[in-house]
Amino acid sequence: CSWCHMGAIVIVQTLLVIFWILPQSSLAFCPAGFGGERDFPAEWQIPDWPNPIPPDEAVKLRIVTLGGFTKSELNEEFLEGPTSEFWIANRETYWQASGKYFLYYCQRFRKWRVAGIDAFSQIKNGECFAYASDAIPFRDIWNETLLKSWIEVENGKWEQRPQAGVAALGTLADQLAALEEANKSSVEEVDEDCEADFAKSQGDDDDPFVKRKRPECPLKPAMRKAHAVARAVVKAAGAWVRRLFPSFLPAPADESCTWQLTGANQFCTNRLEIANNASLSECQEMVLDDEQCENVMYSNSRTTKCFCVPKGEACNASSKASTTMYSCVPRSPAPEQLHQQQQQQQQ
Numbered sequence: 058c059s060w061c062h063m064g065a066i067v068i069v070q071t072l073l074v075i076f077w078i079l080p081q082s083s084l085a086f087c088p089a090g091f092g093g094e095r096d097f098p099a100e101w102q103i104p105d106w107p108n109p110i111p112p113d114e115a116v117k118l119r120i121v122t123l124g125g126f127t128k129s130e131l132n133e134e135f136l137e138g139p140t141s142e143f144w145i146a147n148r149e150t151y152w153q154a155s156g157k158y159f160l161y162y163c164q165r166f167r168k169w170r171v172a173g174i175d176a177f178s179q180i181k182n183g184e185c186f187a188y189a190s191d192a193i194p195f196r197d198i199w200n201e202t203l204l205k206s207w208i209e210v211e212n213g214k215w216e217q218r219p220q221a222g223v224a225a226l227g228t229l230a231d232q233l234a235a236l237e238e239a240n241k242s243s244v245e246e247v248d249e250d251c252e253a254d255f256a257k258s259q260g261d262d263d264d265p266f267v268k269r270k271r272p273e274c275p276l277k278p279a280m281r282k283a284h285a286v287a288r289a290v291v292k293a294a295g296a297w298v299r300r301l302f303p304s305f306l307p308a309p310a311d312e313s314c315t316w317q318l319t320g321a322n323q324f325c326t327n328r329l330e331i332a333n334n335a336s337l338s339e340c341q342e343m344v345l346d347d348e349q350c351e352n353v354m355y356s357n358s359r360t361t362k363c364f365c366v367p368k369g370e371a372c373n374a375s376s377k378a379s380t381t382m383y384s385c386v387p388r389s390p391a392p393e394q395l396h397q398q399q400q401q402q403q404q
Contacts, residue, residue, distance in 0.1 A: 101175055102177060120231075121134070124334070124360075125205070129381075130337075131171055131188060134154065136154065145161045158173055158188070167194035168193070172188065188209065189208065203223040204222045207221045218358070218359075219359075224334060316383050318381060321381055322379075324364075324375060325373055327367060327370055328366060329365050331363050334361045336361070340356065341385070344385075345385060347365065348368065352385035353366040355382040
């Protein structure tokens with residue numbers, strides 16, 4: 058089915074190539090809170106994020122991904138600060154796409170630590186505030202063994218997290234390469250779907266009375282088939298690449314419910330593992346998008362795996378100190394919708 062194949066490839070190539078062909082002024086990107094989204098207090102002394110960053114410099118920026126912490130907001134990607142103004146103690150710092158936390162090297166304790174960005178100026182002046190820290194001094198954050206055995210503040214004191222620490226290392230260029238690989242496999246799946254449509258449309262070749270239909274797939278809009286490709290691409294992308302290409306993100310899988318904590322220190326014994334390495338928000342998005350899952354999932358602070366309750370089943374809850382259960386609860390209809398529903402019921 059050449060039409061489907063060509064249409065999908067065009068969409069995919071556009072997604073990848075646009076980063077390189079757009080004018081530099083269109084490539085402006087920065088963490089949340091920079092670039093006019095909100096103003097940081099002057100006393101924080103947060104450096105200006107350069108806008109734009111030349112593409113050849115942007116793709117070289119390094120990314121450190123943390124995982125395994127009880128504070129799920131820490132289990133995210135941290136992108137290298139793009140200029141020397143972001144350095145502390147003659148070392149680079151790394152920043153979340155959400156703009157909440159940053160990773161830095163504490164010269165006093167010789168350890169890598171994670172702090173809120175509101176402490177940036179104090180840390181630059183010698184303080185070593187942190188929500189999480191490497192437990193062992195003098196270790197290199199870029200050690201290819203992926204440093205574990207970090208510590209985390211819980212209830213006002215440091216707690217050991219043997220499985221917490223660095224989950225992945227890479228660059229923006231690595232993430233773009235992952236996108237390309239996802240594109241290749243997704244285009245192949247789309248092409249197989251098109252061939253299946255073609256075969257189905259032909260009917261029984263031996264029956265002369267069967268009217269053959271034109272292949273359905275080439276008549277469908279290209280975006281309809283390419284949508285599956287786009288979703289696979291976004292899942293392969295990290296938080297920073299998703300921030301680079303917000304206009305290419307598909308619509309949320311489900312906007313009819315909101316995630317709520319429904320079980321502290323609980324997990325479901327009947328579960329499906331749907332991802333090996335995902336943050337809490339990524340896991341919740343995957344659960345809503347997976348036809349095998351109910352809208353119930355749980356996180357485990359000791360791992361970055363993603364679990365859901367199988368479709369058609371209720372959670373068989375059990376207790377475990379490191380787990381937290383969430384359910385996506387249906388949203389209450391807006392007043393206008395509620396009024397319309399009441400009118401329909403009265404008719």
